[in-house]
Amino acid sequence: MSETAPYNPFADLGIEVEPLIREALGGPPMFHDLSTDYTSLTRLLEFLGQRYFSGVVSIRFFDFDAHVLLYRGRPYHASSFHGARALAQEEALRKILDDARTAEGWIAVHALPDEMFPEEWELLDPLASPALPTRDASPTPWRVETPESPAPSGEGRPPVAASAPPIAMPTAETQTVAEVPTISSDGIDAVAAAVEITQANASGVVPSVADAEVLSREAGVEAAEAAGESASASTLAEVTAEAGGEAESTVEREDDAGAVPSGTAPIGSPEAWARLIEHMHARFRKIKGRALAGRLERELNDKLLPGGLRLYGGRVRGDLTQPVPALVIAARHCFAVLQHLGGTGFAEKALESGLHEIGVIDAALYRETVGAPTAS
Amino acid sequence: MPRFTAALLAIGVLLAGTLVLLIRRPVGVAEQGEWFALGSAALVVFPTVAAVASFAAASAFPAEEAGRSVWRSIGLAAGMWALGRAIFWYYQMAHHQRLPFPSPADAFTLGCFLLLVVALAREIRVAWGVLTRAQAVALGALGVVGLIAGYIVFLEPVAAEGLSSFGGWLSLTYGVVGIALLPLCLVPAVAYIGGLEGYVWSIVSAAMLCIVAAILWFANAIFLETWSVAHPSTLLQTIGFSLLAAGALWQRQVQASL
Numbered sequence: 212m213s214e215t216a217p218y219n220p221f222a223d224l225g226i227e228v229e230p231l232i233r234e235a236l237g238g239p240p241m242f243h244d245l246s247t248d249y250t251s252l253t254r255l256l257e258f259l260g261q262r263y264f265s266g267v268v269s270i271r272f273f274d275f276d277a278h279v280l281l282y283r284g285r286p287y288h289a290s291s292f293h294g295a296r297a298l299a300q301e302e303a304l305r306k307i308l309d310d311a312r313t314a315e316g317w318i319a320v321h322a323l324p325d326e327m328f329p330e331e332w333e334l335l336d337p338l339a340s341p342a343l344p345t346r347d348a349s350p351t352p353w354r355v356e357t358p359e360s361p362a363p364s365g366e367g368r369p370p371v372a373a374s375a376p377p378i379a380m381p382t383a384e385t386q387t388v389a390e391v392p393t394i395s396s397d398g399i400d401a402v403a404a405a406v407e408i409t410q411a412n413a414s415g416v417v418p419s420v421a422d423a424e425v426l427s428r429e430a431g432v433e434a435a436e437a438a439g440e441s442a443s444a445s446t447l448a449e450v451t452a453e454a455g456g457e458a459e460s461t462v463e464r465e466d467d468a469g470a471v472p473s474g475t476a477p478i479g480s481p482e483a484w485a486r487l488i489e490h491m492h493a494r495f496r497k498i499k500g501r502a503l504a505g506r507l508e509r510e511l512n513d514k515l516l517p518g519g520l521r522l523y524g525g526r527v528r529g530d531l532t533q534p535v536p537a538l539v540i541a542a543r544h545c546f547a548v549l550q551h552l553g554g555t556g557f558a559e560k561a562l563e564s565g566l567h568e569i570g571v572i573d574a575a576l577y578r579e580t581v582g583a584p585t586a587s
Numbered sequence: 588m589p590r591f592t593a594a595l596l597a598i599g600v601l602l603a604g605t606l607v608l609l610i611r612r613p614v615g616v617a618e619q620g621e622w623f624a625l626g627s628a629a630l631v632v633f634p635t636v637a638a639v640a641s642f643a644a645a646s647a648f649p650a651e652e653a654g655r656s657v658w659r660s661i662g663l664a665a666g667m668w669a670l671g672r673a674i675f676w677y678y679q680m681a682h683h684q685r686l687p688f689p690s691p692a693d694a695f696t697l698g699c700f701l702l703l704v705v706a707l708a709r710e711i712r713v714a715w716g717v718l719t720r721a722q723a724v725a726l727g728a729l730g731v732v733g734l735i736a737g738y739i740v741f742l743e744p745v746a747a748e749g750l751s752s753f754g755g756w757l758s759l760t761y762g763v764v765g766i767a768l769l770p771l772c773l774v775p776a777v778a779y780i781g782g783l784e785g786y787v788w789s790i791v792s793a794a795m796l797c798i799v800a801a802i803l804w805f806a807n808a809i810f811l812e813t814w815s816v817a818h819p820s821t822l823l824q825t826i827g828f829s830l831l832a833a834g835a836l837w838q839r840q841v842q843a844s845l
Contacts (some may be wrong), residue, residue: 502781506717
């Protein structure tokens, strides 16, 4: 039983927070079991803020649990239970950030779609914390507008502006919160940036985050596999081109996409394209199996590597803060392969569900870009 | 309960009940008559169920896609099989003797095989291209081994009787086409291994194995005049078409989940 009832601003608006937290914790986490020994909660919240993340950051300490509920990158609710004393809001957030620096705990991040938050959330003020940098009231843009037409505005996304500040990659030196302007959108790099990398770890090997080593190891294995692969195993696109005449025109169109017209930027944000590729690839893997999905992954990486990106573990890794034409090329290739190995219906459903998942309103532009037939 | 699960359960219960009734060996003329009636009914009902399920799977695909024609052909094949078996059953009941071999019923059986070949050819048209060399070689070797084994077990006695009659050639055709169906069924199962469609085609391959083994056994027995009312090939056919129905329903479920 709490000694003092913490102030609950949500009660005035009739908003229930606990169901949202339960819903988030019930789903699979984006990140999990990040130890506070090597993870800066402050930096992690900052990273999530940059990504307009909505969801719950839960921290499991030895003797208590804590939750921070974020909506579009800002913390709106924090709660922790210290024995008989329950803390909430700013007081809880302060305590959580302090304890994360000193006590051993385990952090998990669970996402929630923006649609789950009622409209009344717009009326709330985010929690103020001196430890967290404030964000502009008008969020900076992330997509790039083409000269000919404005970029589509995704559902639930902040408005797009014409320019974005250049993104600096974090160095291996110890960095403070104030020094780091922004963080790469790659999940692993972001977690690594949240980790306090000291001079002793200047080699870039992040303790307990084995992904970087796995990535380099996998790259070596895949290179060996590609070299030893049978000559008869041509690309999935070539195979499907041989299978039917109509495939050839799509493959040619897909190959033509390799030359993005100069002076224009791809429609849509790089992150949206990356999520779309991930979604279509995941659907393909589910229906057609690991072997074919692995081949598709290698072919997509051939398209993505020139743009400094890579599909690994079902996620597109790399810097997604700048427009990358390779993403559009890869998306077109992915759609073409889905279309010819699974049928047009399968490919279109995968595309539609992917666009729905990333919250795209104007799907027609994406459909046209990947070469999907015009919806009737 | 979801409709897919309910349908699978119904097929399972029907199969279990049928096997329980047919597994016993009939003693006496009366029991033989009952067994034959039940067995013949099963050989019409289960292919019909498989045909309905296959058409349901076909309807889950968009009109212009290959999957629709593949499963429609499989449905037609199962339907033709059921029709052939119905003719066989009617003749037996009406004339109290088995249908001579070959007969009009064999036209439907042959039609069934040809439709299955057409269906598989359409399905593997794309799947074959994504097989690795090792997989293609393995499937080819399996086909050769199956042909040799099938010939030794089922076809050599037929060939030994001399292939002077049309019945002999028909038996041989059943055998060769049936055995060839097995590696063809495995092509999509291997190509899409690990995926939902891989599982569907694995079940279809198992169904084909049962059906082909049953027909080889049946044709062999008919040709050599060793067939009896309670021939075990009936059970194998029943199991085979149950698996085909299950595979078709799962394909429909996969399409619905896209």
